[in-house]
Amino acid sequence: MRDTIFALSSGAPPAGVAVIRISGPKVRFGLETIVGFVPAPRTAKLATLRDGSGLLLDHGLVFYFPAPASFTGEDVAELQIHGGRASIAAVIDCLSRLPGYRLAEPGEYTKRAFENGRMDLTAVEGLSDLIRAETEAQRRQALGQADGALRALYEDWARRISHARAMIEAELDFSDEEDIPGSVSDKIWPTMEELASEVASHLAGAKAGEIVRDGFRIALIGSPNVGKSSLLNTLTQRDVAIVSDVAGTTRDVVEVRLDIAGQLVLLQDTAGIRDSDEVIEQEGIRRSKAAADSADLVLELRDARLLENNKEIESLTDRTTLAVWTKADLVSVSEPATPDGAILVSSVTGSGIESLLACIAQKIKECQVGADEILPTRTRHQQYLSVCHRELVTAIETITAPTELRTEYLRNAANSLGRITGNVDVEDLLGVIFSEFCVGK
Template sequence: MRDTIFALSSGAPPAGVAVIRISGPGVRFGLETISGSIPPPRQAVLARLRDEQGMELDQGLVLFFPGPRSFTGEDVAEFHIHGGRASVSAVIDLLSRLPGYRLAEPGEYTRRAFENGRMDLTAVEGLSDLIRAETEAQRRQALGQADGRLRDIYDSWAKRITHARAMIEAELDFSDEEDIPGSVAARIWPSMEQLRTELTDHLLQARSGEVVRDGFRVALIGAPNAGKSSLMNALAQRDVAIVSDQPGTTRDIVEVRLDVGGHLVLLQDTAGLRSSDDGIEQEGIRRSLAAANSADLVLELRDSSSLIEQQGANPVIDSPTVVVWTKSDLLEEQPATIEKTDVLVSSLAGSGLDQLIALIGRRLSAIHPANGDNVPTRTRHVQYLRKCEEELSAAISSETLPIELRSEHLRSAAHALGKITGNVDVEDLLGVIFSEFCVGK
């Protein structure tokens, strides 16, 4: 029989209220021992919590969720007590002394929910993302995934593939029966073509899910003293990077997280690009170029007060680049050298910053449309979806192959979809996925 697990599921004390959750076969025994009785299912009951000798530990609300209609699929109970360190410690210590009880490991409640069929693997990952969500877009995408929207898409595709395989099996096994259609290809391959198109369109949105989950990377590059650190501090509205007139002050990547229109933006300040004999500065410049080439958007900063044309001075960057002219507060009028596609800002006066943020927001929206929440969010999703697409293509295009081999390609395609939701052969993934959770979830 499984252990009964317990953990503090709310924030660390001190707090107004602390929630201690228990799950497993010993829940009813624990409730009777600590609160004296088992409350009606899903009803909060005020009770005095006592230890084995009858000493009162605290007074709080007790809830009971009998399995399988609970988060984990097992019997679950919660104690809502005062959030002081002493109160929490007293109840936790008592639970640790009960037979068959032990402290939960990170993610163990959610893992039990998965193993008991309460959640699929995409919902588990969505819940993990929901816990860490910082922006509105992350919250919306993670909530949809935790609610099973990705699972519903992949399960519907798997059912269509299973139906196609069933039609093939029927033709192979019962070809002499009058009610079995004589031409499988005429019935199933057009539908498989349609499925492949849907899958391909779905894969094209993978970058959208990645940007929402991991952030939109914006790198600031330019010559020393072009105003990169000042602009970062102005956009972050706090002192993040050191600002100095001495060239070469920034030597490593400095990153700040911004919320731009409900999306996470990772803004990176980099070392100034110039020729240098300093080994440390050379390493900083190398990292600057690496950050720029992996960014979703590069802001190339130029000092507008010097009017020195720097075009071509910097190495070629593969990422989309926008020229940003800084220190506009030192200008009496806008120079003619500044093009319409460029942005003119002053970190000191704050002018042009709204225009720059709007530009970043437009670039973000181009990658992640407003209706693009039900999309792949992780590398493993993309890997298995591509495997499914490959197997579908092999089944559809291999017209000269025996029908049995084409059916095997369809089986492999369905197997790849099952790996995403956790229906088949994912034991090696579970430790990695559930390690991302905190204790108590």
């Protein structure tokens, strides 16, 4: 018989209320032992919790969710007790001594929900992302995925492919029958072309989905003492980086997480770029350039005092770049002329910071066209979708190939979709996916 698992599913103690979740075949036995009865399904019942010897453990609310209408698809109970460490430890200790009971492993509740058909893998991943969501955009995207938006889309695509295969095979097997149309292929392959186009469009939005989930990367690039660390501290509103007049203070990439316009932003302060013979500084400069290469946006910082002499600085990167002129408070001219598209800021007075934030928000928006749609959010989604698209295109374009071979390409395409949702051969993925969860979920 399968173990009955239990764990603290609420936040770390102390807290006002602690929720201990139990799932498995011996839930009713556990309730009868500790509470003395099994409450009506999905109904809160105030109860006294005692151990096997009758010792009082706590008072709390008890819920019972019989299978299969529960989160895991098994019998589930929740004990809502006082959130003190001693109360939680007493109940956990009592449960651990019940036969067939053990502490849950990380993600085990969700894994059982998947195994019992309550969730597919995309919903599991969406739930994981929802737990970790830091911004409003992440919350919306993760909640849609956890609610089955991706699953519905991919299962519809798989159904359409299965229908196409069935019609083609029917034409092959019953070509002499009058009720089987002789021009099935004339209708099926155009529908597969439409589907291939939908998959390609879906894949094209993967970058927007990744930015929401993983964050929009911004690298602060510029020469030493141009004000990168000062700007980082101003944008984060705290002293994250050391600020000094000594050139080369920043030797490594310093990354902080910000919420800008509801989007997660990973802001990176980097070492000043200049010619140097010092080994450690050279490594810092190499990392700075690597950060610029991988960034979604580069803020190329320049000292605004150079504007007074109409000097120009060579661009440091050919990526999407926003020129930011710093140290505006040190410029003697009240309103120095800046190149088109550049922003003039001061980390001392705060002037231009709001304009800079608005410009960053606009850049993020431009990179997230279609982000409100249903989009793939993980690399494994993209890999299987790419295989699906490739197999669809191959089936469509190999006109001279035997029909049986073309239908095999369609089968491969459908299997790739099944691997995303967990319907086909994903055993090797399960440990990786569920290890992301905390104990109690």
